[in-house]
Amino acid sequence: xxxxxxxxIFALIMAVLPLIPGMPPYWIVLLDNIGLAALVxxxxxxxxxxxxxxxxxxxxxxxxxxxxTAVLSTQYGLSPWxxxxxxxxxxxxxxxxLGIVTVRLSGHYLPLSTIAWGIGIYYLFxxxxxxxxxxxxxxxxxxxxxxxxxxxxxxIYYAIWFFVIASAILTLNLLDSRTGRGIRAxxxxxxxAEAFGVAxxxxxxxxxxxxxxxAGLSGWLYxxxxxxxxxxPFGAQAGIEYLFIAVVGxxxxxxxxxxxxxxxxxxKEVLQGYLPLIFGGQGQLEIIVFGIMLVALVxxxxxxxxxxxxxxxxxxxxxxxxxTSVALAAPARAAAPxxxxxRIDNARKQFGGVTAVNDVSFDVGAREILALIGPNGAGxxxxxxxxxxxxxxxxxxxxxxxxxxxxxxxxxITQLGISRTFQHVKLVPDMTVLENVAIGAHxxxxxxxIASMLRLDxxxxxxxxxxxxxxxxxxxxxxxxxxxxxxxSLGQQRIVEIARALCVNxxxxxxxxxxxxxxxxxxxxxxxxxxxxxxxxxxVLLVEHDMGFVMDLADRIVVLDFGxxxxxxxxxxxxxxxxxxxxxxxxxx
Amino acid sequence: xxxxxxxxxxxxxxxxxxIYALLGLAxxxxxxxxxxxxxxxxxxxxxxxxxxxxxxxxxTPGTAQLAVAMGIxxxxxxxxxxxxxxxxxxxxxxxxxxxxxxxxxxxLTLFAAGRHNTIAINTALSLLIVAAIGLFLYRIAFQPIAxxxxxxxxxxxxxxxxxxxxxGLVFFGAEGLRGPAISNAALTIGPLSFSGQSLxxxxxxxxxxxxxxxxxxxxxxxxxxxxTAVNRLGARLVGIRTSLSGQLAFLLASVIGALSGILxxxxxxxxxxxxxxIGLKGFxxxxxxxxxxxxxxxxxxxxxxxxxxxxxxxxxxxxEVIVFTLIIPVLVLRSLAAPEVEEEQD
Numbered sequence: 011x012x013x014x015x016x017x018x019i020f021a022l023i024m025a026v027l028p029l030i031p032g033m034p035p036y037w038i039v040l041l042d043n044i045g046l047a048a049l050v051x052x053x054x055x056x057x058x059x060x061x062x063x064x065x066x067x068x069x070x071x072x073x074x075x076x077x078x079t080a081v082l083s084t085q086y087g088l089s090p091w092x093x094x095x096x097x098x099x100x101x102x103x104x105x106x107x108l109g110i111v112t113v114r115l116s117g118h119y120l121p122l123s124t125i126a127w128g129i130g131i132y133y134l135f136x137x138x139x140x141x142x143x144x145x146x147x148x149x150x151x152x153x154x155x156x157x158x159x160x161x162x163x164x165x166i167y168y169a170i171w172f173f174v175i176a177s178a179i180l181t182l183n184l185l186d187s188r189t190g191r192g193i194r195a196x197x198x199x200x201x202x203a204e205a206f207g208v209a210x211x212x213x214x215x216x217x218x219x220x221x222x223x224x225a226g227l228s229g230w231l232y233x234x235x236x237x238x239x240x241x242x243p244f245g246a247q248a249g250i251e252y253l254f255i256a257v258v259g260x261x262x263x264x265x266x267x268x269x270x271x272x273x274x275x276x277x278k279e280v281l282q283g284y285l286p287l288i289f290g291g292q293g294q295l296e297i298i299v300f301g302i303m304l305v306a307l308v309x310x311x312x313x314x315x316x317x318x319x320x321x322x323x324x325x326x327x328x329x330x331x332x333x334t335s336v337a338l339a340a341p342a343r344a345a346a347p348x349x350x351x352x353r354i355d356n357a358r359k360q361f362g363g364v365t366a367v368n369d370v371s372f373d374v375g376a377r378e379i380l381a382l383i384g385p386n387g388a389g390x391x392x393x394x395x396x397x398x399x400x401x402x403x404x405x406x407x408x409x410x411x412x413x414x415x416x417x418x419x420x421x422x423i424t425q426l427g428i429s430r431t432f433q434h435v436k437l438v439p440d441m442t443v444l445e446n447v448a449i450g451a452h453x454x455x456x457x458x459x460i461a462s463m464l465r466l467d468x469x470x471x472x473x474x475x476x477x478x479x480x481x482x483x484x485x486x487x488x489x490x491x492x493x494x495x496x497x498x499s500l501g502q503q504r505i506v507e508i509a510r511a512l513c514v515n516x517x518x519x520x521x522x523x524x525x526x527x528x529x530x531x532x533x534x535x536x537x538x539x540x541x542x543x544x545x546x547x548x549x550v551l552l553v554e555h556d557m558g559f560v561m562d563l564a565d566r567i568v569v570l571d572f573g574x575x576x577x578x579x580x581x582x583x584x585x586x587x588x589x590x591x592x593x594x595x596x597x598x599x
Numbered sequence: 600x601x602x603x604x605x606x607x608x609x610x611x612x613x614x615x616x617x618i619y620a621l622l623g624l625a626x627x628x629x630x631x632x633x634x635x636x637x638x639x640x641x642x643x644x645x646x647x648x649x650x651x652x653x654x655x656x657x658x659t660p661g662t663a664q665l666a667v668a669m670g671i672x673x674x675x676x677x678x679x680x681x682x683x684x685x686x687x688x689x690x691x692x693x694x695x696x697x698x699x700x701x702x703x704x705x706x707l708t709l710f711a712a713g714r715h716n717t718i719a720i721n722t723a724l725s726l727l728i729v730a731a732i733g734l735f736l737y738r739i740a741f742q743p744i745a746x747x748x749x750x751x752x753x754x755x756x757x758x759x760x761x762x763x764x765x766x767g768l769v770f771f772g773a774e775g776l777r778g779p780a781i782s783n784a785a786l787t788i789g790p791l792s793f794s795g796q797s798l799x800x801x802x803x804x805x806x807x808x809x810x811x812x813x814x815x816x817x818x819x820x821x822x823x824x825x826x827t828a829v830n831r832l833g834a835r836l837v838g839i840r841t842s843l844s845g846q847l848a849f850l851l852a853s854v855i856g857a858l859s860g861i862l863x864x865x866x867x868x869x870x871x872x873x874x875x876x877i878g879l880k881g882f883x884x885x886x887x888x889x890x891x892x893x894x895x896x897x898x899x900x901x902x903x904x905x906x907x908x909x910x911x912x913x914x915x916x917x918x919e920v921i922v923f924t925l926i927i928p929v930l931v932l933r934s935l936a937a938p939e940v941e942e943e944q945d
Contacts, residue, residue, distance in 0.1 A: 064750050066757075111931055121753055122636065122886055123930045129879065130923030137916045246875075250757050257754060295769070301762025305740045308755045312747070 017179065024171050028164055039163040042235060044268075044275045045170035049228035051255040051267035052174075052181055053221030058253065059261030060185065061217040062197030063113060064121040066249045067128030071222040073135050073244030074101040075229025080147040080239040081140065090153050090234055094227075101226025102219050109218035113211070128249045136241035146240030153234045166235050173231065174268065177224055180463040181264050184220070187462030187471060188455045191445055193217055195438045202436035205398070206429070206514065207421045207453035216459055254304055260314025262440075269316050331491070332444070332475035334483070339473075340515055341454055343411075343427055351376050351549050352397070352428075352518055357406035359392050366392040368573035369406065374518065379540060379550045381560045384570035385593060390553045391433060393570070394520055397551075398430055399423045411517065425453055429514035431507040433522040433553075439496025443487060443506055446495045448478040450513030481509040485539060500527040505536070512543075519543065521552040525559045537563045561585065569593065608908045614797045614866070616904025617804040618859045622881025623896040624811060625855040627888060631828035632848040634749050635741055638756045640856050641878025642763035643729055645871060647857025648864035649771040651725040652778035659712040661770030662728050663705045669735035670701035676739060701731050718781055726857050733853020736763075737846050745845060746831075760875065767871035775868035778861070800862050807855065808897055824848060876919075880907070883926045886933070 028038055050068050058064045078100040079093040088096075112123055136144050153160040153169055160166040184190050192213045195203035200210045233239050251274070259270020281296035311318070350373035359367040367389045374380045382390050395401040397408055399420040408416045415423050429450070437446050451474045457467030482491050485505050490498060495506060504524055511519055521540075525533050533556070540550055540563060554560045560567065561581040569577040569584060571593040577584055584590055622640055629637045646662050653660040674697035681689055704727050711724060740759050744751060782795030815821040826834040827844040835841055859877075860869065884903050888896030903922065910921040 064753070111927055114935075115930055115933075119886065119930055119933060121750070122882060123926065125879065126883065126923050126926040126930075130920050133917070133919040133923070137920065250761070253754070253757075295765065298762045298765035298769075301758045301760065301765060304758030304761065305755045308747075308751050308758070309740075309743050312751060 013182070017175065021175050024175070025168075028167055035163060038167055040275060040279060042163050042167055042170050044271045045167075045174045046228050046232055046235070047252065047255055047271035047275055048174050048268040049177060049231075050225045050252045051259065051271050052177055052264055053224035053267075054252055054256040055259075055261055055264055055267040056181060056185070056193070056217050057221040058256060059263070059266070060197065061193055061214065063214060063218065064253070065112075065124040065218075065221070066121060066246070066253055067108075067124035067131075068221065068225045068252045069244045069246075069248035070128050070131045071101045071105065071225035072229035072232065072248075073131070073241070074104045074222075075226030076233040076239045076244070077135065077141055077147070077229075078226075079230045079233045080150050083151050084147055084149060090151060090230075094230055097230040098223050098226050101222045101229070105219045105222030106215070109215045109222075113214035113218055124249075125246065129246050132241060132245045135244060141241075142239075144241060146238060148238045150233050150237045150239065152237060160234070163235075166231070170231055170235070173227055177227070178264050178268065181220070181224075183465055184459060184463045185264070187467055188448075188452060188457055188474060189213070189216070189459045189462050191441070191449050192452065194441055194445075195449060198440075199436055199438040202432060202510075203438075203449055203452075205400075205420055205424065206450050206510070207424055208449065209421075220459075254300070257304075258307060258314055260316030260318075263314070263316045263320075266314050266316030269319070270314065273315065332472065332479045334476050334479045336472045336476040338451065338454060338477040341425070341427075343517075349412075350374060351378075351411060352551070353407075353409040354393070354397070355407045355409070357393070357396055357408060358404045359389075359396060359401060360404045365573050367396065367403075370570065370573070370575050372568045372575065372578060374549050374551050376549060377544055377547060379544050379552070379563055379565050381564035381567045382551065382553045382570065383555070383557075383560060383567060384576075387572070388570040389573040390570055391522065392573075394430070394522055394553060397423075397520065398428060421453070424514055427514070427517035428520060429511040429516040429518075430520040431504065431511055431522055431524060433526075435500065435503045435507060437495040437503055437506060437510075439494065441495060442492055443482060443495055443498070443509075444475065444478055444491050446506055447482055447509045447513055448474050450481075450510035451477050453514070478509075478513055481512040482506075484512065485509045486535060501529060501532050504528065505532075508536075508539075516548065518549045518551060521550065521554075523554055524552060525554055525556045533559055604912070608912055609905060610793070610797070612905030612908035613901055614800055614904070615907055616901035617800050618863055618877070619881050619884045619903055620897045620900030621804055621807060621855050621859045622878060623884035623888060623900050624808065625852040626881055626885040627896055628811070628824075629848050629852045630885070632824050633737070633741060633745065633752075633845045635752045635756055636749070636882075637852060638753075638760040638875075638878065639736065639763050640852060640881060641874030641876070642760060642767060643733060643853045643856025643874070644860040644863075644877050645767055645771075645869055645874035646732065646763070646860070647725050647729045648778065648860030648869045648874075649767070649776050649871065650728055650857075651721055651861045652776040652864055652869075653771065654708070654712065654716070654721040654724060655718075655778050656776075657713050657715075659708060660725075660728070661766070662732065663701075663708040665766060665770070666701040666728055666731040666735065667705050669732060669739060670697045673697045673735045673738045676743070680743075697735070701735075704728055704731055718779060722781075722861055725861060726854055729853050729857035730850055733849045733856075734846055736853075737849035741849075742842055742845060745842065764872055764875065767874075771871050773871065775870045775873075776864070777868050778864040780865035781862070796862070796865050803858065803862060807858075820847065880922060883922065883929075886926060887929050 027033070027041065050072060054065065054068055075097040078097040079090060082088045082093040082096055083090055108127055112120060115123055135141055141147065153166060160169060185194065192203055192208035192210070193216070195208060196210060196213055204210050232243070255270040255274045256267055257270070258273055259268070260266030278296060281299055285295040285299065352374040355371050356369045357367055357371070358365065358369050370389070370393060382393065384390055392401065396403050399415065399418050399422070403416055406416070407414055410426055410428060413426065415426065454477070455470050455474045457470045461467045479491060482488060485508055487502065487505055487509065490502065495503060498506065504527060508521065508524065524536060528536060537559065544550060564581055567579065567581055567584045568575060569590050576589045576593060577587045579587070622644070626637055626640055629635055650660040650662045674693055677693040677697060678685070678690070708724055708728065711720060736759060740755050741752065744755060780796045781799045784795035786793045786798065815825055823834070823839045824844050824847060826837070826839055827841050831841055860874070863869070880903060884900040885896055887899035903925065906925060907918065907922050911918045914921065
């Protein structure tokens with residue numbers, strides 16, 4: 011059952027609901043409130059559930075949207091349709107300003123800061139003269155199409171749910187795209203994503219703005235629904251409630267936001283209606299129940315209701331395999347000059363008093379498999395990090411295809427044609443193999459966030475996915491293409507990393523312990539693959555501890571010990587080299 | 600402005616700051632040991648203050664019953680978790696801590712209510728009640744999810760805050776309360792007069808900071824807490840019961856919160872929801888201390904207290920705005936100074 015079809019059915023149901031004869035008008039008000047909350051929760055799903063940035067301050071962005079339209083429509087007499095873009099822009103700009111500060115924060119600082127500015131801005135709303143202080147702004151005009159005024163809950167219903175469904179479609183489109191893969195890698199796996207050219211800082215700011223604009227839209231609708239704006243619904247309590255909604259519904263799912271809004275709004279209504287009858291009329295008893303339910307929820311069902319509900323469905327959504335015949339243009343690169351492809355000349359890296367890499371020099375030629383070996387702590391991984399630009403060398407030069415890359419950013423180096431795998435596998439476990447591998451092709455695509463939302467990126471996207479599928483076939487994981495990366499064995503995950511690196515269309519492939527965790531047959535297949543790649547014109551530099559694998563595969567070997575190069579040569583020569591034997595086995599002094 | 604106002608504002612700021620320092624220290628303590636960002640810290644403040652005020656007014660505070668109720672729930676959870684290996688000793692121990700202890704407190708409270716008690720008795724009872732609530736809060740809400748991510752713990756923490764604030768309204772009503780001062784002495788030095796209460800605030804804050812320092816530096820339990828804070832798994836491997844460390848941290852935090860409440864309730868009227876704002880200011884202080892450093896936290900507290908005093912004098916409308924936006928430059932500096940953390944494994 012395709013997703014588009016499900017959305018269409020949902021839209022039809024929502025359109026018919028108010029037309030059911032005998033539908034109490036009060037229920038329509040509830041549905042309106044659900045729609046308003048769903049818009050904000052949808053933003054939070056993207057921000058918190060997918061992007062991993064927890065915000066308790068989303069209510070503030072509703073406030074920006076609501077106050078913008080209230081001021082413009084009451085004091086300047088603008089039509090609400092003209093204030094819509096203004097409301098969205100104001101909440102977007104507020105998000106840029108707050109976001110630049112906020113998304114840089116790591117760990118628990120981020121949610122705490124959202125509480126702080128959430129409260130600060132709420133007080134600002136309630137103290138500013140031109141926003142009417144605590145009294146707010148009244149007599150906001152209703153929405154109007156032609157001479158039809160949306161005065162009651164039933165008429166604005168369609169406007170609200172039109173925006174909810176449209177926003178859900180745009181958000182789903184965004185997640186299912188090149189930009190979306192970057193966003194989904196933010197929570198777990200941002201280090202690898204960054205290495206393949208995903209600008210994670212920008213992706214964080216993007217989801218922050220997206221969530222704020224959705225909240226601003228909800229605020230704009232709220233202002234014209236209530237026909238008045240007061241500071242109370244934009245305070246800390248509301249911000250907490252929106253997060254609650256997202257968590258209840260299932261923070262990782264767009265429709266979870268809508269479902270959560272329905273559950274919480276209805277529950278609140280029921281609790282407010284019945285609790286005083288049971289316990290007598292005092293106090294905000296629903297707050298107590300709410301709080302206890304929140305605690306119970308994170309203990310018993312941290313995933314939320316939506317994934318559980320989807321698990322109950324008898325049919326599964328099917329995904330289409332990409333058409334591998336679509337070609338992806340090879341990245342434009344200057345032809346490499348004759349001579350070695352990579353030249354490392356007197357590279358040195360010091361961490362305080364420790365010299366991790368001590369004036370190491372070696373070359374990697376074209377069409378060559380070079381192995382870098384040495385005991386633990388020999389400086390192999392540090393050398394890798396110097397080549398890929400993750401660490402800056404203290405002194406020395408690294409030249410790739412005739413260009414110095416010693417001060418280049420990791421993304422530039424990737425673009426030049428060096429790609430890598432990681433010693434500790436860095437895949438996004440809740441994305442499929444195909445999507446993980448497609449991150450490797452990130453820099454070969456062009457479509458941005460807006461194009462993705464409007465589905466203008468399909469040609470670009472098809473080419474990226476086709477390339478990813480081809481590389482997955484090439485490394486022999488075609489059968490696992492739809493599996494979640496986290497469900498694969500460690501050895502297979504390492505192979506997925508190689509496929510991802512191949513998506514860069516590299517001239518030089520850096521492999522950090524690719525054979526660790528592989529079974530014997532898998533190692534043999536990996537060796538065959540690497541030989542094929544070399545014969546196809548690629549160079550490979552690998553760090554490996556499995557001597558059998560290295561000696562069998564490498565054309566040349568460089569041995570490091572305590573940061574210094576102690577030997578270089580063919581496998582046969584290295585095996586007989588007394589210095590190498592001494593470094594590995596210890597020698598008689 | 601003249602010197603008298605200046606001195607007065609600074610004095611006011613230091614008194615507020617001392618309370619924020621206490622709260623900030625408690626928040627740092629709890630976060631370091633359990634990774635819980637303790638939003639309900641503010642409720643410990645109001646519970647302590649309003650329990651004390653209610654007792655002083657000769658009535659029975661509802662918090663004592665809440666402690667018993669939470670004890671019963673904790674007992675149920677204990678029995679459920681230990682259902683595979685129930686033996687008499689274990690049940691007996693759980694029964695003593697979860698049922699006998701809060702019931703004894705309730706008994707004492709019912710006995711004391713309506714009599715003319717000394718301030719010391721009321722203070723001690725209030726601290727006991729809130730301590731029991733703090734302990735059970737950890738066992739019910741946080742101990743079952745102690746291994747999860749900071750975010751999950753934070754959401755649970757927000758849930759606890761909501762529930763406890765709701766209970767606060769039920770127990771103490773919507774009207775504010777004040778309590779009797781611990782000391783009515785007054786001291787005048789030049790143009791400044793210090794009330795006995797504010798001197799008590801200074802004295803107790805300093806005493807607490809010294810005690811915490813001694814506790815963490817020189818006692819085995821203090822070192823066990825620090826070990827849990829640094830490496831949970833490592834602490835378990837060397838035989839520290841990390842759940843006990845968490846309970847101890849919550850016990851300390853609730854006592855500190857309740858004590859802060861008792862100290863300020865004679866100075867300002869407290870409402871059932873005032874604690875949240877006071878607690879949040881404790882947070883700002885704790886965040887400036889990076890949730891790790893006790894001395895920086897104490898200094899930051901006085902800074903925040905003084906900024907608050909001055910802004911309430913010059914721009915009283917925007918007092919809260921100023922205090923809460925103060926945190927943003929601090930956070931920016933912190934995030935620039937601290938390197939990016941490795942991604943979370945959840």
